[in-house]
Structures are given as C-alpha cells and as structure tokens.
Amino acid sequence: MVVLNRIYTRTGDAGTTRLVTGESVSKASARVAAYGEVDELNAVVGLARQHTAGNADLDPLLARIQNDLFDLGADLATPERGADAPTALRIVSSQVERLEREIDALNDSLSPLTSFVLPGGSPASAALHLARTVCRRAERAAVAFAEAEQTGAHAAALRYLNRLSDLLFVAARFANGKGAGDVLWAPAANR
Secondary structure, rough: OOOOOOOOOOOOOOOOOEEOOOOEOOOHHHHHHHHHHHHHHHHHHHHHHHOOOOOOOHHHHHHHHHHHHHHHHHOOOOOOOOOOOOOOOOOOHHHHHHHHHHHHHEEEEOOOOOOOOOOOOOOOHHHHHHOOOOOOOHHHHHHHHHHHOOOOOOOOOHHHHHHHHHHHHHHHHHHOOOOOOEEEEEOOOOO
C-alpha cells in the first residue's frame, strides 16, 4: 500500500528524483522523460473518461488502462538490475494480449474505413484521439530511453504502448457511433 503523508519533500529541488530502487537521477534523464510522458498519457485518458462516463463498453476499459499505465510507469522507473527484486513491477505479455483482444472486439463492431480519420466527431472521440497522440509521444520517449539503456527489461512496456495507441484509435471510432460519425480526410479538398 502506498502512503503519502507529505506531498512535498524538497528532495527534487536540485533537479533530481528517485527511482523505484532509491537511486537518484536527473529529472532530465531519458528514463524520467519516458515515465513522465506515460503520466501525461494517464491524465489525458482520465480526461477522455469524462466523456465516456456511463459508456459500459469504453469507460471500464479506460479505467483498467489507467491502472495499467501506473504499472507501466513503475516498470520504466525500475532499472533492469531491479527486475529480479520480488517487488519489481513489470508490464507482462498477457496485458498486451488483452489489449489485442479488446482492439479486435471493438473493431468488429465498426464500419470499415474508407479514408483516414480526422480527430474529431463526438467529444469522447476527440478526447480519445488526443490520448492516442499522447500515447504515440510516450511510446517514442520510451523507445528512445530503451535504446539508450540497451537492455530488454522494458520490452513488454514498449509493446503495450504500441498496442494502446491502436486501441485508442479504435475506441475513438467506437465513440463516434461505431464509425458512423467519423470525420474522414478529404485529400486536397481545399486547393
């Protein structure tokens, strides 16, 4: 259980923060940037949920994803040498596989795509598209960090982010009347 009695500690005033292992690192490190992007993604998913409240298909799915994103942040905040510790929290393949099943289930109910989809339509769809783009940014930051670290400790976390952006795209279409309300790209329409 996490207990936070004090919100400020002053330990980060000099530009450092502590990882799960207690190790002090710069707040400008690639690791901190990666899990910071995941934190922003979680906040944007929370914002999207303000538009999916009451949707029995999307809201529980997004609530679970928010919990997974905390797991993913912990994964990125735990160095590989901490991976053997019994308390190390890592994203696992079954979480990625669950996203794939959920993508397939949502996508099966959608009308086929005839063009690229512009972010928009309903408020829920627009918010989910925003979450998708933030997810892609978080994925780029996590890949940059993983490449710099040169270990495979976070491989499932990278796969999770890649699938999550796909799920958020499909969820955005689902929120647009199962694709009926999608705003389609019209190439060269304004020439």
